Amino acid sequence: MFWNKEVECINRTEMDNLQLERLKSIVKHAYENVSFYRNRFDEIGLKPEHIVTLKDIEKIPFTTKDDLRDNYPYSLFAVPMKKIVRVHASSGTTGKPIVVGYTRKDMENWSESVARLIVAAGGSEDDIAQVVFGYGMFTGGFGLHYGLEKVGITVVPSSSGNSERQMMFLEDFGSTIIVGTPSYVLYLSEIAEEMGITKGRHKLRIGLFGGEGHTPEMRAEIEKRWGILATENYGLSEIVGPGVSGECYNQCGMHINEDHYYPEIIDSDSGKTLEEGQKGELVLTTLTKEGIPMLRYRTKDITMLNFEPCKCGRTNVRMNKVLGRTDDMLIIKGVNVFPSQIESVLVGMDHVGPHYQIIVKKKGYMDEIEVLVELIDGNMLEKFSELENLEKDIRHKLRAVLQIDAKVRLVEPKTIERFVGKAKRVVDLRNV
Amino acid sequence: MHVKQISVFLENKSGRLAEVTKVLASNNIDISALSIADTTDFGILRLIVNDPEKAEKALKESEFTVSCTSVIAIAIEDKPGGLSKALNILEEKAIGIEYMYAFVGKTSDEALVIIRVEDPCKAVDVLMNNGIKVLSSDKVYKL
CATH class of the missing domain: 3.40.50.12780 (ANL, N-terminal domain)
Incomplete structure (x- = not known):
């Protein structure tokens, strides 16, 4: 069964023609209405009318998630x-x-x-x-x-x-x-x-x-x-x-x-x-x-x-x-998670160090994420509730950014592995 | 009359407590009282030692998260109602106790208790005015 047989079973030449016509039109639409694209095109002297064949798409600069951000x-x-x-x-x-x-x-x-x-x-x-x-x-x-x-x-x-x-x-x-x-x-x-x-x-x-x-x-x-x-x-x-x-x-x-x-x-x-x-x-x-x-x-x-x-x-x-x-994007319970999001929460937080480790594992069939962070402030030791509140606070901030619950574990200083060069922050135990 | 107490953050995994005692032993530090409070993931170890400054320094050098705070040590009669008497005095003056623990050793027929309160100066005054024996730090460190 087909929903739209005409398009789903179209021959290649016709699809190429359809794509080319639409490509020209979308490039023009983007160039005329989005300054981001117009600037990108102008920087390299590219005009919408330079897109003549499907192959010409390769002249267009890439767009990335950072551009959206x-x-x-x-x-x-x-x-x-x-x-x-x-x-x-x-x-x-x-x-x-x-x-x-x-x-x-x-x-x-x-x-x-x-x-x-x-x-x-x-x-x-x-x-x-x-x-x-x-x-x-x-x-x-x-x-x-x-x-x-x-x-x-x-x-x-x-x-x-x-x-x-x-x-x-x-x-x-x-x-x-x-x-x-x-x-x-x-x-x-x-x-x-x-x-x-x-x-x-x-x-x-x-x-x-x-x-x-x-x-x-x-x-x-x-x-x-x-x-x-x-x-x-x-x-x-x-x-x-x-x-x-x-x-x-x-x-x-x-x-x-x-x-x-x-x-x-x-x-x-x-x-x-x-x-x-x-x-x-x-x-x-x-x-x-x-x-x-x-x-x-x-x-x-x-x-x-x-x-x-x-x-x-x-x-x-x-x-x-x-x-x-x-890249290092993780998919946890269907939600996209970047280690950098977790970093943005932890860096600048009081009482904990800037190093962290993310452990992803399966509990039954469900994904579970745990964030390890070093407790460096001795003043937090006076009241047990302060440590618990700190954990709660981190968990709450992570939830606001990630949209999913992460477990937070405070660990001792210098126990999270340090890296020279690119850090390996994530331990994914789901497929081992 | 304040006694210095060392608090150490510990992860709940095997060998951590042993590591603390090893550091103290190698620095020739004597432990006279200790208490540990824990959750599933971490704990806080509280220690009374003969040389708190040295202990704090040694533990920090060994990468532990450490703090040093003032607590008070009291000697109470080692019989029913002994502790109750001291705590009632604090209660009457609305001095909240954050935590307390008993000493490992004891002197003659007295029991020794470490108490952590918000305002140690006030607590010492109140206790002494009501006839509770508060130990000096010199005495405690030598126990």
Whole structure:
């Protein structure tokens, strides 16, 4: 089944033509309405009319997360605020988040993109979908929600948390699709088991997973435990949120909605574009985004592209599951976390030293993050409550910046490893 | 009449307490009282030693987080109601006790208690005026 067969099974020449036409138009839109892009172009003498072929995209400078941070909150928006109908935010590399805005047309294209991956996975209007992504500033919840509604699927927006209640909805409402992060849905399978909710008492048949990657082993485990087909989808707030790409029921790579998001693979060191099939950093250009056009956005995700038409009939290019990152971003419970965000909280805090270590581990199937920081102020030892308050204070500040709970552990001075050169702050014990 | 007490921050992991005592031993420092309060992750060790300045310096050099504060040491009758009598006096004068602990050794039939209060000067006055024996630091360090 297809949501938009015309585009999803288009031939390569026609797709190229469509992309070129849209590329020219988005470059012009960005140049004329965003001073950041205009300055970048003018610095190197590039004009929108210099984009004549798709290959010419390589002349355009890259855009990075830092550019979004530096233009916080609205400076990259290409339309007046009255045209923006929604904003979302995700983690920046330091304290402030990055903000993206959508026009009504952008919302339309976003839900269209998501609708395609839902149908590709096998979803239809006969389904009832329970969304266990957190709703809010994170694009995951609302992104899938709107796409599901577009397909005509009954949406149960239960959001994350309160697992027993989730199970009640799952059973009583007869949910057939579950949407969330793989780790949370795997965790829910344990709750289901404890509550005796087995296949037969629930009707789940498809899982749509995103927000974080998962290994083939984890996918197999989720499929076995729930008795479902698990498909993966990919996206990032800077580009649109979920909907950039998604797997079909064949589970052989994520089809990129390339009429909206133009992919390139580059060598992350040299910035040179790589040949098809080579592994490198994914760079995306939004071809239709009005609110906040992204030209050659460096995702820092490492993957490769496959232009072979798929067994399902789709011709849109497929991307491999993300193989890693070129930076130190961590994905914890589906939330992006940068060590630099944690650093921004700790540096400048009284009573503790500037060195820290981040330990990420699994508690059951759930991610857990612990931050170790050295207590250096002896004056804190007079009252036990002062130390406890200090821990609480750090935890509270981390929560404000990270949006997730981190455990804080005070340790003795000089016990955290010191580094010469690039520090290795993170100990990730999740896959060992 | 104030006694210097050393507080040391300790992580709850094996060997840390032994490390503190090792540092003190190698500096020939004698411990006369100690107390430890802990949570699952960390603890605070409180010590009365014969040479607080030397102990603080030695522990700091060994990278411990250390502080030195004033506490008071009292001698009470080693029989039922002995401690109660002293604490009632402080209670009446609204002097709050942050923490207290008993001494390892004792003199004759008296029990020795270390008390940490917000205002040690006031506490000493109050206790002495009410007939509670407060020990001088010289005496305590030699115990």
